[in-house]
Amino acid sequence: MLIFQFYAGNPLDQPLPLNSDFWEKKSQYYSHGTSSDEDVRLAEEVVAHRLQLKHDDKSRRLEAQLQLIAPVVDKAERKWAELVDDVDHLNFTAIEWEIENELPEPNDRTWRKGRERGRGARGLPAFLGNAVKLFDLKQVVKELETSVMTSVSCSACKAGVGLLQHYVDSGKSTDEIVHASTKLCMSLKIESRRVCEGIILAMADEVVFVLSRLILTADEICGFVIGDVCAIPYNPYHDWEVALPPIPKPALISQQMPNPGGGVSSPPLKVLHLSDTHFDPYYHEGSTANCNEPLCCRLTDGIPDSPTNGAGRWGDYRKCDTPRHTIESMLQHIANYHQDIDFIIWTGDLPPHDVWNQTRNDNLYVLRETVRQLTFYFPNTRIFPALGNHESAPVNSFPPPNIEATHTMDWLYDELDLLWRRWLPDSTSPTVRKGAFYSVLVSPGFRMLSLNMNYCNNKNWWLLLNSTDPAQELQWLVYELQSAELKGEKVHILGHIPPGHSDCLKVWSHNYYRIVNRYEATISGQFFGHTHFDEYEVFYDEVYRGRASSIAYIGPSVTPYYGLNPGYRIYHVDGNYAGTSRMVVDHETWIMDLQEANRHNVDSPRWYRLYTAREAFRMPSLTPQDWDHLVHRMTYDDNLFQTYYKYYWKASPVRPSCDADCKKRLLCDLKSGRSNDRKLTCQEIEERIDSTKKSSSWKTWLFNGFAISSVFTFLGGFGWLGDSVGSLF
Known part of the structure; x- marks a missing residue:
């Protein structure tokens, strides 16, 4: 030494x-x-x-x-x-030799013994053990769960994809690839034997099919799947634009707080937003809640080592999904307390998170059961659904219609058409069966467009074969919006994965962003789910980037998975009168305090209003400019940010603390209506949070007093003056 x-x-x-x-x-x-x-x-x-x-x-x-x-x-x-x-090129021949010749066939006992010591390279053959030191596998698993990716996941992705490509190129059969991948998964203590076997077997046919037809490198594949953190090389194959019609964009009118005119009372519409129910038919009170798998709280997880590690009656803050009786309690409460609901938007993700253990029949059962519950409690209420990424088996697998017939989505889309038809007209059937998206007229002058956001899902490996506007969904969206503009209709857009989320493919997201900016006068609301948190995304003018142009609301999840209270959202939407904006004039988030319900073992848990947006954040209205202004206010006012952070977690008592880096990430999320573009959208926020000196310059005063988007609104009517101010930012 x-x-x-x-x-x-x-x-x-x-x-x-x-x-x-x-x-x-x-x-x-x-x-x-x-x-x-x-x-x-x-x-x-x-x-x-x-x-x-x-x-x-x-x-x-x-x-x-x-x-x-x-x-x-x-x-x-x-x-x-x-x-x-x-970093990107391992010796896969040597790794393959060690997997096949030196790794033992692990069983559950050896896996548990190794798992207790933690993930790592201990006990692996020398070559493979040293290679694994490149990757913090525990960090990789965490990043996959949270979709907050770093270079660690990028390096691990390149190694894993490179190894799979090596197997495919060397002519290994699917069975051989499954066997070798399962041995590696278990030896590295990534997951339990049943999780490794289940998820690899479920994904194998799709991955081998796709890799055997690709000419992309591991760098290109991981840049596609992980996003900008992987520094994706330019690939013209995944660079495309949807055509917009040569019709000029209407002149912008300053967005004002909706106000029914003429002295005639017109109450706002009341809209229920349900998202990410993740109903678990096998949830079992008292079972182990702190298992070492992606989903716990089932009989198969065994008896807990102490009562505190047992699953709660109404759900659990650990990795557990929603019991049947919790969903029914929520729906009963809503039916009793919100009898004046005009319609429901339902933004997907129905099955539980046991993605290694699902079949098509399992997911169809959950779909039918959830539809049955909604129909029972709301027999006379219109429901507008959107498809989540968990509805397919395997998860995230949504081949576009042009994929050969052996890999069709008919098994799911035909069932959706059958079940959704109780709320939707016959005219929606062709697009639902083609790609699970549709257009429907809610009332004269008011249209609902539901998108299948799995065509932007970068975990959907089928898009590697061809990502160019799958199912022509975005071109269809342009057609529907142009038609609505010509008819003077206002439009709400539904979907599951938010377009600015890192899970949304960059090229798809950028095209969607262009469409929203072109039709901002027609689109009066966007509604998504997926993240399980209570948040939103602001869209900005593509020319004058300081002007907020649209807002996407991201509804809280019903599932507590994980670390959350169950919740739902109520929107108050500008009502029925001539010239209505159909904008959201206020919204409320309602929750059940899971800790309270489980501690007191009540038969009927309390659901209560956590907050209303305008009151909690002291907002005059909910225009895109107001939401943009809130981001700027939270940058400087940490008390206001902590209020937002509490509601973001639905007041969960187990929420982690949020440091400066966490604050930057969350505020950046709010400004990111366009995915994988954080360097452009977030630099300003990061600089201001990093700055410890509170300057009294005119620019700081301007940001503190009111948002830049408010400047554009005020100066919008002054033509050249607004343009000149825009150039300063």
């Missing part, structure tokens, strides 16, 4: 001693050219951090002292160079 006697004996945040004895021993190291196993272990940690492109405090401290341990690190890097040509 020549060099590392000094390195390991000091805190990483302190410099190493630079005395003569140190340099003498350093020179001895050069002359002897030897090092202990501990030298190599610590040096490999430095190299692994460098290869993972980590930017945490430990990495920075390691890099700061890199010169002092250069000899050992150089030796370690030479060793790693034998493993990796660079």
